[in-house]
Amino acid sequence: MKKMSRKIVVALGGNAILSDDASAAAQQEALKATAKQLVKFVQQGDQLVVSHGNGPQVGNLLLQQAAGSTPKNPAMPLDTAVAMTQGSMGYWLENALGTALADAGIQQDVATVVTQVLVDADDPAFKNPSKPIGPFYTADEVAVERQNHPGYTYVEDAGRGYRRVVASPKPTGIKEANVVNQLVAANVIPVSVGGGGVPVVQEGHQLVGREAVIDKDFASEKLAELIGADLLIILTAVDHVFVNFNQPNQKQLTHVTVAELNDYMADGQFAKGSMLPKIQAAIDFVQNHPAGKAVITSLDNVDQFLKTGDGTIISRN
Numbered sequence: 001m002k003k004m005s006r007k008i009v010v011a012l013g014g015n016a017i018l019s020d021d022a023s024a025a026a027q028q029e030a031l032k033a034t035a036k037q038l039v040k041f042v043q044q045g046d047q048l049v050v051s052h053g054n055g056p057q058v059g060n061l062l063l064q065q066a067a068g069s070t071p072k073n074p075a076m077p078l079d080t081a082v083a084m085t086q087g088s089m090g091y092w093l094e095n096a097l098g099t100a101l102a103d104a105g106i107q108q109d110v111a112t113v114v115t116q117v118l119v120d121a122d123d124p125a126f127k128n129p130s131k132p133i134g135p136f137y138t139a140d141e142v143a144v145e146r147q148n149h150p151g152y153t154y155v156e157d158a159g160r161g162y163r164r165v166v167a168s169p170k171p172t173g174i175k176e177a178n179v180v181n182q183l184v185a186a187n188v189i190p191v192s193v194g195g196g197g198v199p200v201v202q203e204g205h206q207l208v209g210r211e212a213v214i215d216k217d218f219a220s221e222k223l224a225e226l227i228g229a230d231l232l233i234i235l236t237a238v239d240h241v242f243v244n245f246n247q248p249n250q251k252q253l254t255h256v257t258v259a260e261l262n263d264y265m266a267d268g269q270f271a272k273g274s275m276l277p278k279i280q281a282a283i284d285f286v287q288n289h290p291a292g293k294a295v296i297t298s299l300d301n302v303d304q305f306l307k308t309g310d311g312t313i314i315s316r317n
């Protein structure tokens with residue numbers, strides 16, 4: 001028997017798209033496997049909205065833009081580059097999901113919505129770049145990059161090397177949220193807030209782009225809230241959130257409340273820039289939309305989640 005249809009925003013993490021090979025072919029190949037997992041929700045009767053990150057991709061695109069730019073062929077600014085990754089990655093997702101749906105005998109369209117996400121012009125994040133984008137560099141490589149791009153900021157990223165960081169303001173609204181809801185009502189799978197959405201600020205009647213990269217977990221949360229989703233599912237590389245992660249005494253979290261997560265956060269249990277934004281997005285969702293639940297699990301665990309609800313389930317209380 002089919003389960004009741006749920007409206008679900010699924011946010012795809014880096015491992016759903018990118019391996020060591022950043023070619024289009026390799027990313028499209030990875031998305032084939034991802035799409036097969038996503039179609040399992042559709043087979044259960046769920047209505048999906050798909051979002052995705054773009055940190056590596058938009059950073060690589062900016063480097064390509066800078067390398068090839070001339071006065072007649074100028075490099076595009078970051079907000080436009082985010083929109084470009086929404087287009088290219090939306091194409092890959094439409095293509096991969098289209099095939100996986102057809103393979104499963106399901107007639108359903110997928111449509112990418114280039115999504116503008118409102119941010120506050122005075123968000124302090126504009127003065128404090130924190131979002132890593134593009135490739136990792138060794139200490140020697142980053143010294144060269146710093147010379148080539150004196151305006152860029154680089155930080156050491158958790159022992160994994162150096163990366164460029166850009167501003168990452170918090171989303172306050174989503175221009176195309178109603179369009180996404182209309183697509184869901186028409187039985188279309190929208191791909192939206194890709195790469196966190198294009199950051200824009202409201203100036204009178206105009207939306208004006210800002211050079212930044214919004215965290216896709218926060219943007220996915222905002223979208224899930226605005227369209228009244230039943231579930232926000234954040235798919236990443238781990239089946240569960242852990243306390244004492246990677247320690248001999250690590251403990252997986254299965255069902256967890258906001259109060260418990262607040263205690264764990266105060267205890268520094270979730271790494272900044274990786275698990276912490278997912279936890280904060282999950283908390284925001286269940287607090288701003290009390291009927292909803294948030295889930296953090298992996299693509300590999302989708303079968304188990306659909307069968308038994310396995311994963312880290314975050315509820316208000």
Ligand SMILES: Nc1ncnc2c1ncn2[C@@H]1O[C@H](COP(=O)(O)OP(=O)(O)O)[C@@H](O)[C@H]1O
Nearest residue numbers: 013014236237238241242245269270271274275
């Ligand atoms: N407490 C924790 N529990 C589980 N994973 C954690 C924890 N702290 C940090 N992590 C790491 O965070 C990663 C998810 O963050 P990240 O790779 O940035 O996300 P994304 O999948 O969106 O690209 C996990 O794969 C894991 O390695």
Ligand SMILES: NC(=O)OP(=O)(O)O
Nearest residue numbers: 053054055195215216
């Ligand atoms: N925009 C964004 O959050 O991208 P990543 O998830 O790839 O960092």
